[in-house]
Amino acid sequence: MASKGYVVVFGRGPVADDIFKAAQAADYRVVAVKDLRTIEREVAEATIVVEACVADHYRKYEALEAMGRALQPRAVLLADALPATVAECATWSGQPRRCVGYGVVAHLADQKIVELATGAATLDDALEQARTFFSELGHETRKVGDRPGLISGRTIAALANEAAWAVANGVASEGDVDRAMQLGTNYPRGPLAWAREIGPKRVVAILENMRRHEGDAYEPAPLLREIAGSKEPAQR
Amino acid sequence: MGGCGVAQDKGACTNTIIVIGAGTMGAGIAASAAAAGYAVALVESAASARERAAAGLTKTLGRLLPEGTAAADAFARISLVESLAQAPPGDLYIEAVPELLDLKHTVFAELDRVAPAPALLATNTSSLAVSEIAKATGRPQNVVGIHFFNPPALMKLVEVVRAEQSSEESVRAAVEFVERLGKVPVVVRDTPGFIVNRVARPYYLEALRAIDAGTADAESVDAILEGLGFKMGPCRLMDLIGLDVNLATTRSVYEATQLERLRPSPLQERMVAEGRLGRKSARGFYDYGK
Numbered sequence: 363m364a365s366k367g368y369v370v371v372f373g374r375g376p377v378a379d380d381i382f383k384a385a386q387a388a389d390y391r392v393v394a395v396k397d398l399r400t401i402e403r404e405v406a407e408a409t410i411v412v413e414a415c416v417a418d419h420y421r422k423y424e425a426l427e428a429m430g431r432a433l434q435p436r437a438v439l440l441a442d443a444l445p446a447t448v449a450e451c452a453t454w455s456g457q458p459r460r461c462v463g464y465g466v467v468a469h470l471a472d473q474k475i476v477e478l479a480t481g482a483a484t485l486d487d488a489l490e491q492a493r494t495f496f497s498e499l500g501h502e503t504r505k506v507g508d509r510p511g512l513i514s515g516r517t518i519a520a521l522a523n524e525a526a527w528a529v530a531n532g533v534a535s536e537g538d539v540d541r542a543m544q545l546g547t548n549y550p551r552g553p554l555a556w557a558r559e560i561g562p563k564r565v566v567a568i569l570e571n572m573r574r575h576e577g578d579a580y581e582p583a584p585l586l587r588e589i590a591g592s593k594e595p596a597q598r
Numbered sequence: 599m600g601g602c603g604v605a606q607d608k609g610a611c612t613n614t615i616i617v618i619g620a621g622t623m624g625a626g627i628a629a630s631a632a633a634a635g636y637a638v639a640l641v642e643s644a645a646s647a648r649e650r651a652a653a654g655l656t657k658t659l660g661r662l663l664p665e666g667t668a669a670a671d672a673f674a675r676i677s678l679v680e681s682l683a684q685a686p687p688g689d690l691y692i693e694a695v696p697e698l699l700d701l702k703h704t705v706f707a708e709l710d711r712v713a714p715a716p717a718l719l720a721t722n723t724s725s726l727a728v729s730e731i732a733k734a735t736g737r738p739q740n741v742v743g744i745h746f747f748n749p750p751a752l753m754k755l756v757e758v759v760r761a762e763q764s765s766e767e768s769v770r771a772a773v774e775f776v777e778r779l780g781k782v783p784v785v786v787r788d789t790p791g792f793i794v795n796r797v798a799r800p801y802y803l804e805a806l807r808a809i810d811a812g813t814a815d816a817e818s819v820d821a822i823l824e825g826l827g828f829k830m831g832p833c834r835l836m837d838l839i840g841l842d843v844n845l846a847t848t849r850s851v852y853e854a855t856q857l858e859r860l861r862p863s864p865l866q867e868r869m870v871a872e873g874r875l876g877r878k879s880a881r882g883f884y885d886y887g888k
Contacts, residue, residue, distance in 0.1 A: 504822060507808075543797055579859040
């Protein structure tokens with residue numbers, strides 16, 4: 363059976379794992395790459411290249427640069443656009459015309475709609491390839507503007523952050539904040555339990571992205587850093 | 599039923615609840631208390647509001663207690679009166695008048711005169727500091743917040759607000775009262791917006807900012823977030839709540855905290871100024887043609 367295309371997924375964590383599995387189930391030929399040293403060899407064969415580094419900025423930069431070097435002229439480079447903007451990812455990759463940002467907060471199956479965003483130089487056919495790919499994986503897509511955290515990431519991160527600041531300010535305990543939010547608002551999960559599930563490191567990375575572009579108003583609460591195990595040395 | 603629910607002191611019980619203000623919140627609180635077996639006096643000076651409340655109580659109690667004569671019995675436990683002077687002495691007073699500090703002070707100064715010494719004095723405020731309201735009484739240690747959510751008869755969550763001056767006994771009595779209503783009390787410190795009205799702000803604000811920045815339109819924002827499991831997208835929800843009501847909550851939390859991330863959205867200010875208030879004005883983020 364002819365496969366739809368050759369997909370390379372780079373990264374660790376639920377975003378990479380879920381896209382890998384969903385692509386496999388949708389009859390793509392797909393390979394998961396976790397080691398940066400082998401990435402160029404795989405990318406050179408691929409039609410769809412997915413970067414899912416999730417949190418670590420430096421690793422993301424290195425990965426996109428390596429992927430960009432080996433990218434085929436007609437391939438699309440899908441960059442995780444929650445911890446960095448599409449403009450940044452496009453620049454790092456050196457392939458601004460082929461780079462499309464996508465927003466998957468954690469588990470692909472939890473999200474009916476996948477947001478897509480383009481950079482200033484992204485070509486229409488690259489966006490079309492991105493749409494087709496996620497649609498084959500069973501997800502609707504919506505194109506949104508290139509804003510830090512897109513819609514999904516920034517909403518969940520900002521809610522988790524407000525909840526974490528409320529705990530830090532002694533408003534109530536973590537458990538009580540989550541319980542109150544679930545009972546009082548019908549949110550699918552308590553914001554802090556949700557942050558733990560997504561991975562506090564990822565939530566902090568999304569907030570840091572918002573903070574870099576929009577200012578200190580989005581400073582991640584110490585509690586989020588603590589549970590992410592990445593407390594700033596200055597605060598020790 | 600009846601029985602001894604909330605012990606203020608050893609031996610004494612809370613059996614009579616006085617609710618001041620028969621708007622949506624006051625009437626709903628009165629219905630919940632009557633349904634749980636308390637004797638309730640609902641105090642409302644406006645005759646029209648009393649009539650509306652009586653009709654609303656019948657409906658709410660019918661929904662809460664659908665079997666036999668339970669609803670009628672509960673209704674019989676509620677007396678609708680014009681003034682505090684006409685109400686029996688209460689064990690717990692719950693103020694549910696509009697969110698104006700002067701008005702709340704007037705009510706609490708009167709409670710100070712008429713309420714028995716051990717009575718628990720509670721405010722249902724959502725946006726004012728409980729410690730500020732308590733200043734109108736000579737017994738601030740008896741004052742707590744008991745913050746219900748709309749509609750009060752149905753929403754399980756109640757924030758019990760422990761203010762600086764609230765005694766442990768007062769907080770405990772409030773928690774026991776809420777539990778006896780079959781609701782879930784969460785004790786919260788006396789801070790702007792308490793838990794829910796504060797922590798929910800970003801849900802609305804980030805949507806407003808995204809739309810204002812041209813990141814996405816209201817329909818896309820709603821679809822994306824509903825696709826993540828939120829029951830109602832933020833724009834649809836603001837249309838339901840009323841953009842003016844939602845903005846007032848954001849303003850009060852922002853003014854009290856001065857946190858930049860909670861600053862009200864200029865888009866929402868413009869929409870409210872233009873009368874685009876949501877469903878009630880037939881136009882908000884969406885059109886609701888009349």
